[in-house]
Amino acid sequence: xxxxIVESPTKAQTISSFLKDDFKxxxxxxxxxxxxxxxxxxxxxxxxTPHYIIPVKARKTVNQLKKEAKKAxxxxxxxxxxxxxxxxxWHIAQILNSDEIKNFERIVFHEITKEAIEKALQNPREIDIxxxxxxxxxxxxxxxxxxxxSPFLWKKLFRGLSAGRVQSPALRLIVERxxxxxxxxxxxxxxxxxxxxxxxxxxxxxxLLFKINDKLLSKNGIKTKxxxxxxxxxxxxxxxxxxxxxxxxxxxxxxxxxITSTLQQxxxxxxxxxxxxxxxxxxxxxxxxxxGEETFGLITYMRTDSYHLSExxxxxxxxxxxxxxxxxxxxxxxxxxxxxxxxxxxxxxxxRPTEPNLTPDKVKPYLSKEExxxxxxxWRRFIASQLKEAEIERTxxxxxxxxxxxxxxxxxxxxxxxxxxxxxxxxxxxPKEIEGGFPSLFPKDVLFIKEINLKQHFSQPPPRYNDAxxxxxxxxxxxxxxxxxxxxxxxxxxRGYVVRDENKSLMPTEIGVLVADLLTQHFxxxxxxNFTSFLEEELDKIALSKTDWLKVVKDFYFPFKKNLEQxxxxxxxxxxxxxxxxxxKCPLCGNDLIVKYGKYGKFIACxxxxxxxxxxxxxxxxxxLVCPICKxxxxxxxxxxxxxxxxxxxxxxxxxxxSSLKPTGELCPICQSYLVETKTKIKCSxxxxxxxxxxxxx
Numbered sequence: 001x002x003x004x005i006v007e008s009p010t011k012a013q014t015i016s017s018f019l020k021d022d023f024k025x026x027x028x029x030x031x032x033x034x035x036x037x038x039x040x041x042x043x044x045x046x047x048x049t050p051h052y053i054i055p056v057k058a059r060k061t062v063n064q065l066k067k068e069a070k071k072a073x074x075x076x077x078x079x080x081x082x083x084x085x086x087x088x089x090w091h092i093a094q095i096l097n098s099d100e101i102k103n104f105e106r107i108v109f110h111e112i113t114k115e116a117i118e119k120a121l122q123n124p125r126e127i128d129i130x131x132x133x134x135x136x137x138x139x140x141x142x143x144x145x146x147x148x149x150s151p152f153l154w155k156k157l158f159r160g161l162s163a164g165r166v167q168s169p170a171l172r173l174i175v176e177r178x179x180x181x182x183x184x185x186x187x188x189x190x191x192x193x194x195x196x197x198x199x200x201x202x203x204x205x206x207x208l209l210f211k212i213n214d215k216l217l218s219k220n221g222i223k224t225k226x227x228x229x230x231x232x233x234x235x236x237x238x239x240x241x242x243x244x245x246x247x248x249x250x251x252x253x254x255x256x257x258x259i260t261s262t263l264q265q266x267x268x269x270x271x272x273x274x275x276x277x278x279x280x281x282x283x284x285x286x287x288x289x290x291x292g293e294e295t296f297g298l299i300t301y302m303r304t305d306s307y308h309l310s311e312x313x314x315x316x317x318x319x320x321x322x323x324x325x326x327x328x329x330x331x332x333x334x335x336x337x338x339x340x341x342x343x344x345x346x347x348x349x350x351x352r353p354t355e356p357n358l359t360p361d362k363v364k365p366y367l368s369k370e371e372x373x374x375x376x377x378x379w380r381r382f383i384a385s386q387l388k389e390a391e392i393e394r395t396x397x398x399x400x401x402x403x404x405x406x407x408x409x410x411x412x413x414x415x416x417x418x419x420x421x422x423x424x425x426x427x428x429x430x431p432k433e434i435e436g437g438f439p440s441l442f443p444k445d446v447l448f449i450k451e452i453n454l455k456q457h458f459s460q461p462p463p464r465y466n467d468a469x470x471x472x473x474x475x476x477x478x479x480x481x482x483x484x485x486x487x488x489x490x491x492x493x494x495r496g497y498v499v500r501d502e503n504k505s506l507m508p509t510e511i512g513v514l515v516a517d518l519l520t521q522h523f524x525x526x527x528x529x530n531f532t533s534f535l536e537e538e539l540d541k542i543a544l545s546k547t548d549w550l551k552v553v554k555d556f557y558f559p560f561k562k563n564l565e566q567x568x569x570x571x572x573x574x575x576x577x578x579x580x581x582x583x584x585k586c587p588l589c590g591n592d593l594i595v596k597y598g599k600y601g602k603f604i605a606c607x608x609x610x611x612x613x614x615x616x617x618x619x620x621x622x623x624x625l626v627c628p629i630c631k632x633x634x635x636x637x638x639x640x641x642x643x644x645x646x647x648x649x650x651x652x653x654x655x656x657x658x659s660s661l662k663p664t665g666e667l668c669p670i671c672q673s674y675l676v677e678t679k680t681k682i683k684c685s686x687x688x689x690x691x692x693x694x695x696x697x698x
Contacts, residue, residue, distance in 0.1 A: 001667075003068055012282070050136065054095070074104075077127070086127065096547055112297030112537070137539055138472075160600065167488050170470065171498070171512055171515065171516050173496055181462060187220060191452060194453075198439060213406055235403060237448065243398045243443065244398075247394070254387060256307045256430075258382075276490045283375065289366055291362075307350050329424065331386055387422040393417075398411050466503070497515060523558070581595075586612060629657040668686065670684065670689055680695055
């Protein structure tokens with residue numbers, strides 16, 4: 001019997017369906033060895049030797065693997081072909097080799113199909129120790145930072161905090177953006193739009209003022225209302241002259257097939273899926289779904305930073321296109337894309353469907369809604385990457401209005417899709433269709449002004465990061481890799497450092513700001529974007545056998561340790577947590593009440609702690625709204641343990657009012673229940689009442 005070991009039970013079940021009876025496929029259920037949780041687990045004095053243990057939850061699995069291994073003629077390690085998968089394979093080999101030497105083989109594949117598994121079995125290789133060392137180095141570095149820096153945060157701030165080597169720069173990005181928003185001062189500006197016509201029977205052409213004499217207007221247009229009105233009055237009775245009227249046709253190429261980061265970004269933009277959720281859905285599509293009577297993986301491996309497509313995949317895609325699309329959409333050759341990263345972590349393919357003929361409509365009955373959404377997105381992006389470019393006709397007209405003292409230039413542009421090309425299958429970023437077009441205009445045509453619209457605007461603060469924009473920024477900095485983007489964001493939530501606002505954007509909590517400020521001020525290297533990127537490249541070099549993992553760990557640790565020891569004496573708790581008294585006495589013991597910090601932010605506590613344990617919430621998010629239930633308390637914005645905001649009564653626990661939607665302070669005209677507001681409407685909180693009305697937009 002040949003024993004194949006994979007990580008996932010689902011993966012094991014899928015592969016089993018392809019193989020004969022002389023193969024048995026079992027699952028390790030992930031990592032079967034790890035560093036201990038209770039101690040550092042790294043012998044720093046002995047060249048940073050890690051002390052691996054078998055976690056309690058993995059012991060039963062390990063015993064089953066040993067039992068199966070004793071009966072096996074050959075053991076085939078078929079874990080994922082990345083650093084984590086290679087490390088899992090190495091740990092399995094280490095454990096199963098402890099009793100007796102076995103005949104081990106390592107196989108890899110990018111998709112879970114019968115053809116891919118059979119090909120992998122014919123081409124076994126040895127465990128890549130360089131990939132193992134890269135994973136081990138990352139694990140050791142993360143453990144050293146987490147286990148040695150976290151106690152410092154406990155001492156200088158409060159217990160329960162933790163710091164991470166890669167999560168900390170991400171937190172810094174979110175906090176710095178929030179501070180930009182808080183310090184932002186909106187600037188008023190104005191734009192002028194004129195409606196021109198050649199003949200009263202013709203349609204008008206709307207054009208925007210973009211240049212005065214030889215000076216282009218800035219992005220924020222005209223600074224003052226008086227200046228805008230002066231321009232409006234100056235040009236009001238004048239005529240315009242067409243300076244340019246030109247049409248140009250340009251081609252737009254399709255986007256490359258997905259890699260991990262772009263899949264996470266696009267899934268958030270289209271479906272508002274978090275990075276973690278996207279990877280969970282993609283994992284289920286990769287590991288295997290039962291389609292009709294067969295079970296196989298629907299997509300290739302989803303942790304990749306490579307745009308590479310195999311020749312077989314390209315041939316199958318073009319064959320599908322030739323059978324299902326008109327000839328005008330065909331490419332003469334394969335379209336290939338360059339690698340995105342300087343040092344691609346692994347030589348995976350891009351994320352694509354395993355079989356182009358499995359269209360979204362064919363698999364829809366077998367998938368959940370979320371699985372279908374993601375599969376359709378991946379399928380369409382892959383097919384589109386091998387279709388012809390779209391053609392867009394861009395028409396531009398520039399109109400000059402001369403006055404006695406100035407020349408004013410107006411511009412209007414119109415884009416029209418003349419050939420849909422790849423948009424036929426991938427419509428997500430398709431240009432908006434604009435009805436109508438320009439009237440027939442020629443240079444030197446005289447135009448009359450029908451009306452001039454003066455519009456007031458205010459500059460907007462930089463938006464908060466969301467999953468998509470944060471991952472894109474991390475990728476641009478070179479921070480993180482395909483397997484780490486989702487965990488980076490998840491850990492920030494687990495630690496209570498960020499929450500989501502009403503738009504699902506990432507907003508730092510008070511605790512997150514405190515931690516980021518302390519790390520930025522006293523551990524600049526840990527939180528420095530360029531240094532974190534440099535370490536990622538060093539880990540890449542380890543994976544490529546271009547540097548030694550022990551040297552990378554030593555070069556990082558000893559300067560870090562020296563700085564940490566120095567900061568214990570330099571940093572005072574009062575520097576970041578000054579005692580803030582309030583004008584109240586403790587109702588239990590009469591001592592002063594003070595503001596303290598906890599895992600979920602500020603709260604009020606007795607200064608006589610721990611002798612007196614009196615605490616109460618700090619209603620610093622109180623709204624000017626009376627509770628609709630008790631009519632006594634005020635509405636307070638609170639956050640639960642999962643980091644989600646909700647509205648509650650300040651008189652809790654005497655009043656238990658709570659709502660995920662903001663109450664308006666008014667009652668329903670039909671049933672007299674309280675009204676709540678969503679993004680677009682005001683509605684009754686009573687589910688049995690149908691009252692609702694559109695929300696007035698500011």
